[in-house]
Amino acid sequence: MEPGERAHSVTIRDVARAAQVSPATVSRVMNRRSTVDVELARRVQQAAASLGYHPSAIAQGLARGRTELVSILVPDLGNPMFQSVLRGISRAAGVEGYRVLVTDSHEMPLEEPFLAQETRLRTDGLVLCSPRSHDQELLELAGKLEPFVLVNRHVEGLLAPTVAVDYAAGIRALVAHLAGLGHRHVAYLSGPMASVSNQQRLDTLHASAEGRFELTVLECGSMHEDGYEAADRALGTGATAIIGYNDLVALGALGKFHAIGVSVPDQVSVVGFDDIAFARYASPMLTTVAVPQEALGEEAWQRLSAVLRGEEPPADVCFTPRLEVRQSTARNPR
């Protein structure tokens, strides 16, 4: 390629000229939509190859009214949970020739609606991952976001396909596990207050802890450092078991306990949520609730893909997470 030659200087017209046919024919050859005389086709192929022609995706997008791009909006690209979902979508979409535009709202709920719209406008569809906005806001926004699918969030009255996780079931499994181990006082390291799934977990916790053990809730966050920072506060409440909002928080707590010489699970039990890859490799291996993260992404894509094809999307799905008992929980020492 000569210097100065802009990457996209060679257009369909150039190919047409070189092959002595009309642009329409070049288009036909490139898209194999309509039959073209074999001789012409050959000339076009050759001209295209020798000129290094690649159709402009933007122009195709405009003409076809479809970009083969989808957006995904996540609250935090730093969270392995969302990375896995992204990965699941990216893989599944890639197979069908779609690429993924990723936008991170940096846990700023107020920015979300704007970002969602903005990013949606650039693509054919949107995957909204654990949106932090209120139901009301999402309902109002829905029209402008369509087609989109919702991951990890259920909104009453919203027609969008949804793939979710039954967090309540996961929490109940966790509660039963800890109660079964004889724990009488449990601390919950709470996630972002704007997070609906945090709210759900809290509600379920309160309901199912009732009569089994005392529950103390501590504000924490969704990251390692939040768990690290909150760990000794949690211990200070007298709790013998700690439930992290997610694995990151639980692993952060684990790290802190290790650092200050508190033995897990001998002195205190710790559990997480999500079963990110690291949970299995932590020491001690983290007891947690396994959420099929990549599958969430994949199922999300299946639904979006169906809508894009104009088909009826598969029914909403709600994964029931599985308790993974590992080494970070033990019988109440007291």
Added chain:
Amino acid sequence: MEPGERAHSVTIRDVARAAQVSPATVSRVMNRRSTVDVELARRVQQAAASLGYHPSAIAQGLARGRTELVSILVPDLGNPMFQSVLRGISRAAGVEGYRVLVTDSHEMPLEEPFLAQETRLRTDGLVLCSPRSHDQELLELAGKLEPFVLVNRHVEGLLAPTVAVDYAAGIRALVAHLAGLGHRHVAYLSGPMASVSNQQRLDTLHASAEGRFELTVLECGSMHEDGYEAADRALGTGATAIIGYNDLVALGALGKFHAIGVSVPDQVSVVGFDDIAFARYASPMLTTVAVPQEALGEEAWQRLSAVLRGEEPPADVCFTPRLEVRQSTARNPR
């Protein structure tokens, strides 16, 4: 929004008609490029608002010859290292209104050139992250990929802006650290053979281990499970210290040692590379070499952004990683 009304049915012409002006004027108002009579501007604004008009990003892209999208190609979206780079780029680009298209080559070097081109075609520029392709291939491809920047890889004779890490320095620091602790036999859990950075690490290891300790190389991989699986093999060689290709591998090994009751660092020292967030929260906290991952992404964006603006990009940068001595290394017990 009425059902059936396609998201983008309202065009600039509709707004123009409603505001009784020409499409050109609407465009001017929307872009604030040229001054427009305040009264007309008001009419346009109002018409746009009441119709719910949003300019089509695709049409703008075609007309302006620029999409405000950039691509990033990574070998493995499951690797925290690349996730961090992605995050760095996404943040930095977002500030300037650019969005990021992400493509995962799934550690398949043969697919890389195709994917790179394909994804590049859809955007204004490309960030190639740790490409696994051969120098020669990259050189040939360069013309078609421009503008692009190279992360984590240096290619002789390639004019593209590059942001890299001085892996050799990192390895030397690691070697000095382990030698200083009296280790006489070290095992290296090697990464993907296609990875150039793995090759560099190997070369540097061989060179700098010379005369200080015996070096055994074991084929491993780049993921947790690879490290987990290789850990006892490594121990079996009689090595008293283990260098993982990256933190994932090292953490996997840590997990295995914990599982089989081998004490780190008392019986064996383990070090990683990258300093992903989890390294700090592992137990024991992982000694590793800190690579400024998000900064890599950010610097990559600075360069791409400059090129996109038609400016001279900042000079290539090569970060010197910093040895992070934590708890997974100790004096040779033998």
Added chain:
DNA sequence: CGATGTACGGAAAGCGGTTTCACCGATGTG
């Protein structure tokens, strides 16, 4: 052998914006 299909290829009209260009009336100047 004329009528009817069928297959193919080119002209041209979009897709939804941006931008050049020419025009207009209203200023500013000598």
Added chain:
DNA sequence: CACATCGGTGAAACCGCTTTCCGTACATCG
């Protein structure tokens, strides 16, 4: 008062491709 200047505006070309529409050539049929 004539003339250059200038901000504001619309018409139209254009970005690069797809797709409809139509004309042509040729094969098939009654």
